[in-house]
Amino acid sequence: MSNTPDKIRRYYKFIRFMLKYWNSDLFRKTSSVAINGNISEDDEEHQFDQTPEELVEDLKAMGPTYIKLGQLLSTRPDLLPDEYLNALANLQDNVSPVPFNEVQSIIEKELGTKISKAFNSFEEKPLASASIGQVHRAELRSGKPVAVKVQRPGITKQFLEDLDTLDELTAMAVRHLETAKTYAIDEVFAELRRILLNELDYKKEAQNLKRLKRNLAQYDHLIIPAPVDDYSSSRVLTMEFVSGKKITSLSPLRQMENDFSELVEELVEAYLQQIINDGFAHADPHPGNIKFTDDNQIALIDLGMVARFSPQLQENLIELLLAISQSNGEKTAQTLLKMSELDEQSEKKRFTKTVTDVIMESENSLAKDLQTGRILIQLNRLALTTHIKLPVEINILGKILLNLDQIVALLDPEFDLRRAIKRNVHEIMRKKMLAELKPENFFGTLIESKHFLEQMPGRMNRITENLANNEFKLKIDAIDEKRVTDGFQKVANRITLGLIIAAMIVGASMLMQVPSDFQIFGYPGLAMIFFLLAAAGAIILSYVIVFRDENLTNKK
Incomplete structure (x- = not known):
């Protein structure tokens, strides 16, 4: 997708950013929270090496992919202190607008017609300019005012290259760093990739607008601009123009x-x-x-x-x-x-x-x-x-x-x-x-009930037939059958061995009363042999139970 020098530059840019924050108090503090779950009272008033504003500016300098990363991180309160979350939540990606001749070229290529034929008027100066695209005001041939969102040239390629770099580096980090595993940064970046790829496809945003507009149709005071399908594509989104200001610009007088x-x-x-x-x-x-x-x-x-x-x-x-x-x-x-x-x-x-x-x-x-x-x-x-x-x-x-x-x-x-x-x-x-x-919501249940009733007689016949022929089997997967069987066999073997040892001891004691020319240590030899065998067997059995038994070993 890209040549080696470009890839090296992307690696260098990311690693330089990480080295700056890796040794900072901010990273050490969040690492401690993630690993140990401890936040000291002093940390609440802690002044970190980098301010929230500095973090925001560093992300802006890294480029549009990292701006979006910062916006995503604002939804992860487990990773950063509140003041950094607030700064990232308000992270705006205002950038210099794309020259109008490039905007015109993209629109004409995507819509397959001259911009002058598609619109009565099209303002060259954008209403807003962001990292992925910029918005222009225009008027359709019908006289309807619209807002046209146009994707920046080359932005998809840049995002995919940055995302590939992040995927490689985060996979490496998760393999070798415990902190990366604790943060689940591979999951964070996987979510980032999904969100970004969706944002890069304006067709999906058009579908989102339609669905939300349909879902909220009952609310008279809420407006969701409808997309204009004939003037939209994966890189151009034309929608109804809504006149208004940001809600944060509401004046105190108007509130009163x-x-x-x-x-x-x-x-x-x-x-x-x-x-x-x-x-x-x-x-x-x-x-x-x-x-x-x-x-x-x-x-x-x-x-x-x-x-x-x-x-x-x-x-x-x-x-x-x-x-x-x-x-x-x-x-x-x-x-x-x-x-x-x-x-x-x-x-x-x-x-x-x-x-x-x-x-x-x-x-x-x-x-x-x-x-x-x-x-x-x-x-x-x-x-x-x-x-x-x-x-x-x-x-x-x-x-x-x-x-x-x-x-x-x-x-x-x-x-x-x-x-x-x-x-x-x-x-x-x-x-x-x-x-x-509602009746339509019962159709699925009715179909399932129909299938159940149709199959019930045959199933009942098979069950009663198996019961009558003593062939009914009940399979339980809740336990490990082989392990249970082996356990019973082990217990039975030990009981049998114990009985043999006990019998040998009893037999040896009885043989002690029988005179014999064959003696060991002054006692009847045969009795002593049985006694020594019984003693050796008892010692071996005791050793196996105490030192080799799986449960006792685990307890230690």
Whole structure:
């Protein structure tokens, strides 16, 4: 894919970055947390060698792939302190725009027509310019205003080369470094590759826009721009233009003049709907991806990153969100443990106690306290220190709720997010259960029941026939049959040997009473031979039991 000098430069760039942070207090601190699970009280106020701002600038200098890596790391609270997570969460990849002649060439190649024929007008100056692509405002022949996202030339090749480099280096690190294994950095980079490859394909983002728009059609105050299929491809995405500003630019005067409580309620319900009902959620609702329109509506404008939750996980998340909203720490801990991977090092009691304390301490928090998402991030970090592996979706959910906390705090600082979660979860559950009672949802069950009833007579006939002929067999895989059989045989052999030794001793004692010319040590010789054989057998049997028996050896 690339020549050797380019590959050497990529290796050099990455290794230089790692050497800078490898010996820093920041890395040593996070390594200690990952390996030992211990955070000293002094570390909470620790000033690390590199500031969060310096880390952000270093990632920007590394290029677009590493900028995306930094954004992904902001969803891993188990790896970095809070101030670094916040800096990475706000990491923006504004770069110099691509010259318009290159943009024009890409559009015309992808759409197969001249830009002047496809659009009434097309603004040469982009509205925004990022590492993967840039956005231009345009107008279709129908007069409809649109936003056109155009991918940078050569960006796919650059990302794939960087990802190949990261794959090779992380695989090497996991093989040779215990810290790399503890961090599971190969899994982190595998997730990065998946996300990046999806973001590089604008067709997938167009599908995400359509699906989210369909799922949230009932919410009047939420806007998801629809893609224009005829003007889109894997490198060009044309969608409805939404006029508005970043939600962070909302003026204090506008906040005072308007009551946004209804809008906030709808936004919270919509995100809960995505997470626990649809299983498909906008995974990156940071303020930069949220527009606030002039008529007080909210637009979700970037669907490059989405999260998917399986039906089983949705049920667990319902229990989790309800437990948190009810300030039930013990139930929260039990739900998290049910979802987690545990081993012999897992400290379930300590985890449960600490989770209960965390939930109780934040019982009366409001939106301005930014507690809901922060609690999940805190629980993720706690799970790491107690050797409990939570599913990655909990990290994603924590990130979503943390961003949602920020937006809600901007619009309505006194909003009670916990009460809203409790109220909306119950309502969404009710709607979900009603939807599952629809006739079309029973078709699958009816088909399975039909197959069951059709096959039942034949199966019952075979079972009763086997029972009548004494051929019914029950196979149990819960135990190792060979091991059990060998164990019984070993016990039987030892009992038999013990009986033989006992018989030899009894026989020797009886022979002691019979006079004989053949003597050993002044005793009847035959009796002494049997006695010595019995003694030798007893010693050997005792040695085998004490020193060679598998269970006793393991206990030592």
